Amino acid sequence: MRPSVLNPLFAKIETLRGVGSKSLKFLQKLCGDKIVNLLWHLPYNIVDRTYCEPLIKAKPDKIWTGVVTIKEHIVPPSKKQPYKVIVTDGTADLTLNFFKYYKDAFQKSLPVGYKKAISGKLEIFNSKWQMNHPDYIVIPELFETLKSVEPVYPLCAGITNKMMLKLRNEWLQKIPLMPEWQDKHFLQANNFSSFYESLKTVHYPQKLSDLESLNPAKKRLVYDELLSNQLALAIVRQRNKKQAGRSIKGNGFLREKLLKNLGFELTGAQNRVLSEIYQDQEGAYKMLRLVQGDVGSGKTVVAFLSMLNATECGLQSAIMAPTEILAKQHFETMEKWAEITGIKIELLTGKIKGKKRLEILDRLKNGQIDIIIGTHALFTEDVEFKDLACIIVDEQHRFGVNQRLELTNKGNLPDILVMTATPIPRTLVLTQYGDMDYSKIDEVPKGRLPTDTRIIPLTKINEVVEGLSRKISTGSRAYWVCPLVEESEKLDLAAAEERYLSLQKIFGEKVGLIHGKMKEKEKDAVMEKFKTGEYSLLVATTVIEVGVNVPEATVMIVENAQRFGLAQLHQLRGRIKRGFEASTCILLYGYPLSNVARERLNIMKNSEDGFLIAEKDLELRGGGEILGTRQSGFNEFKLADLSNNKDLLYIAKKDADMVLATDKNLTSQRGQALRCLLYLFEQDEAVKTYLAG
Numbered sequence: 072m073r074p075s076v077l078n079p080l081f082a083k084i085e086t087l088r089g090v091g092s093k094s095l096k097f098l099q100k101l102c103g104d105k106i107v108n109l110l111w112h113l114p115y116n117i118v119d120r121t122y123c124e125p126l127i128k129a130k131p132d133k134i135w136t137g138v139v140t141i142k143e144h145i146v147p148p149s150k151k152q153p154y155k156v157i158v159t160d161g162t163a164d165l166t167l168n169f170f171k172y173y174k175d176a177f178q179k180s181l182p183v184g185y186k187k188a189i190s191g192k193l194e195i196f197n198s199k200w201q202m203n204h205p206d207y208i209v210i211p212e213l214f215e216t217l218k219s220v221e222p223v224y225p226l227c228a229g230i231t232n233k234m235m236l237k238l239r240n241e242w243l244q245k246i247p248l249m250p251e252w253q254d255k256h257f258l259q260a261n262n263f264s265s266f267y268e269s270l271k272t273v274h275y276p277q278k279l280s281d282l283e284s285l286n287p288a289k290k291r292l293v294y295d296e297l298l299s300n301q302l303a304l305a306i307v308r309q310r311n312k313k314q315a316g317r318s319i320k321g322n323g324f325l326r327e328k329l330l331k332n333l334g335f336e337l338t339g340a341q342n343r344v345l346s347e348i349y350q351d352q353e354g355a356y357k358m359l360r361l362v363q364g365d366v367g368s369g370k371t372v373v374a375f376l377s378m379l380n381a382t383e384c385g386l387q388s389a390i391m392a393p394t395e396i397l398a399k400q401h402f403e404t405m406e407k408w409a410e411i412t413g414i415k416i417e418l419l420t421g422k423i424k425g426k427k428r429l430e431i432l433d434r435l436k437n438g439q440i441d442i443i444i445g446t447h448a449l450f451t452e453d454v455e456f457k458d459l460a461c462i463i464v465d466e467q468h469r470f471g472v473n474q475r476l477e478l479t480n481k482g483n484l485p486d487i488l489v490m491t492a493t494p495i496p497r498t499l500v501l502t503q504y505g506d507m508d509y510s511k512i513d514e515v516p517k518g519r520l521p522t523d524t525r526i527i528p529l530t531k532i533n534e535v536v537e538g539l540s541r542k543i544s545t546g547s548r549a550y551w552v553c554p555l556v557e558e559s560e561k562l563d564l565a566a567a568e569e570r571y572l573s574l575q576k577i578f579g580e581k582v583g584l585i586h587g588k589m590k591e592k593e594k595d596a597v598m599e600k601f602k603t604g605e606y607s608l609l610v611a612t613t614v615i616e617v618g619v620n621v622p623e624a625t626v627m628i629v630e631n632a633q634r635f636g637l638a639q640l641h642q643l644r645g646r647i648k649r650g651f652e653a654s655t656c657i658l659l660y661g662y663p664l665s666n667v668a669r670e671r672l673n674i675m676k677n678s679e680d681g682f683l684i685a686e687k688d689l690e691l692r693g694g695g696e697i698l699g700t701r702q703s704g705f706n707e708f709k710l711a712d713l714s715n716n717k718d719l720l721y722i723a724k725k726d727a728d729m730v731l732a733t734d735k736n737l738t739s740q741r742g743q744a745l746r747c748l749l750y751l752f753e754q755d756e757a758v759k760t761y762l763a764g
């Protein structure tokens with residue numbers, strides 16, 4: 072259970088007085104639904120309201136704060152002109168201009184002769200002081216409060232900075248007294264202050280540098296987050312290592328048979344990774360291993376051979392794909408291999424219903440099926456196995472630590488192998504998969520031709536279409552991937568449909584459309600037509616899994632490529648590298664194209680090394696490249712930015728390992744405090760599952 076000291080922070084956001092019913096849903100979207108989420112919503116800029124020189128000595132174009140006396144109201148003859156209020160600070164006059172106004176309200180709230188404290192941008196017009204729409208007009212008693220440095224928060228429609236400031240003052244009161252979870256000497260050595268003080272520094276900045284990532288206050292908070300991440304993963308990793316599995320070591324008979332009839336030799340990388348897997352399987356503990364391999368590196372056969380090892384021991388295996396289309400594709404590939412080896416495999420997806428389904432479930436339970444292929448639904452439903460020994464999760468970042476935890480706790484201690492087609496930089500392996508061992512298939516089979524990648528402006532789309540026509544007339548097949556428009560699936564779809572219609576005018580019946588809103592059946596039908604060649608051109612949104620293997624497809628056109636993450640572009644391009652034919656990838660870009668965006672596209676043009684691309688993506692995405700972050704799916708941290716905080720991450724990993732080496736149940740004084748940290752950053756699952764008491 073979460074330490075009760077944290078309860079005030081985990082209260083709903085609407086329990087704060089400053090949250091109205093209207094702002095609630097905007098605030099939830101912007102920050103989250105709990106008070107603690109506001110702590111992590113950091114300002115990115117400041118407005119300095121401390122400048123308060125007497126007007127007679129003041130300089131223009133600064134934010135000025137002062138106490139003024141209202142002298143006169145000038146009501147304009149027409150609504151088109153501003154309403155003016157003349158005020159003075161005793162040294163000079165200042166004209167306040169209001170373009171949006173309510174005359175009566177003004178005359179009531181700004182009575183002539185009264186004093187007010189105001190703050191806003193001071194300007195000179197016709198050699199007189201003026202201020203358009205002051206940011207603040209408050210009672211003079213609030214002058215000292217007003218005369219301060221104000222943080223600027225990231226906002227959204229419906230949420231103003233003033234609201235955020237009010238909320239900040241409120242939630243700061245709710246921060247409970249928590250035990251210090253960091254090592255005292257470490258804090259001193261790094262010039263870090265307490266969690267509370269650090270939080271206060273970044274939310275009540277005095278200067279811009281208080282917000283920078285090098286500032287000790289910011290760094291301390293980032294380190295707290297990284298430590299919570301590394302500690303949670305280390306806890307899981309440590310416990311997994313202790314969970315007895317069973318030793319699986321087949322006689323190799325089936326594997327030999329397959330390898331002899333496969334039609335190709337395994338690459339060195341495939342063999343190396345397989346031996347790592349076999350070792351895990353034979354070991355006395357449960358396997359939990361991540362296999363990363365670029366698109367086309369041949370993960371499927373590695374997965375199949377691992378499962379065959381279990382089959383040789385008379386045990387069952389399951390492979391889970393992220394979508395039904397991909398499950399079906401795995402099934403089709405593996406069917407051939409099952410035939411060679413004479414084992415029984417089946418496909419079980421949501422579409423298989425009724426008698427057929429019951430029959431499969433029955434055979435699974437009786438052990439008449441060696442390998443079952445499906446989606447994650449395989450595990451959410453009450454599918455029973457005779458003896459499940461090996462689970463393979465074919466994934467692309469959809470599978471978080473918590474889901475893995477759920478899986479490991481299921482069934483009869485099966486081994487788990489997670490396969491991912493996205494090459495993952497080391498920092499991300501640490502933060503996302505730190506609970507697992509990992510292997511890399513860092514080699515693609517020989518003989519693959521490189522892809523010719525070109526970067527072309529959208530304005531030249533007509534030439535691209537002409538080139539496409541020529542390709543298609545010689546029998547090529549092509550994908551046309553449509554842009555991501557914000558995060559809206561609806562808009563994505565509209566863009567794709569529009570493109571589809573315009574391409575249909577040129578290619579007629581030969582063009583198909585596939586998108587995420589289609590039913591599974593319709594998608595299958597379209598895919599089938601593309602596979603058989605009835606369609607030569609497939610217009611798609613990325614919502615759908617383009618992961619389907621169509622070896623004849625050798626052209627990939629990505630529209631508004633600058634909006635995609637590099638990892639994603641790399642995935643897309645991988646779709647046309649299946650065959651041994653030369654392929655062409657055209658990245659169509661629109662304007663505006665930032666320098667970073669151009670650089671990113673150039674990386675795609677110059678490299679096909681998925682690992683390099685992933686590293687670069689991470690480096691370049693730092694700062695404002697929100698789109699890239701969002702779309703590459705690595706956006707797990709609230710405060711840390713891995714392109715900036717690598718060194719802190721490595722320190723956190725060491726620290727976490729050291730803590731657990733001496734205090735594996737987190738019962739010491741620091742251990743207890745660290746539990747608090749884990750809950751603060753919502754690493755509940757690791758603690759709940761593995762730490763009692």
Ligand code: ADP
Pocket residue numbers: 335336337338341364365366367368369370371372492516517649
């Ligand atoms: P991915 O890693 O993207 O899942 P696949 O397992 O689908 O890659 O393999 C891509 C293609 O390469 C398949 O057609 C597969 O049969 C073939 N393949 C796999 N390993 C080798 C190899 N060692 N030599 C030649 N072709 C291979």
Ligand code: MG
Pocket residue numbers: 370371492
């Ligand atoms: Mg694959």
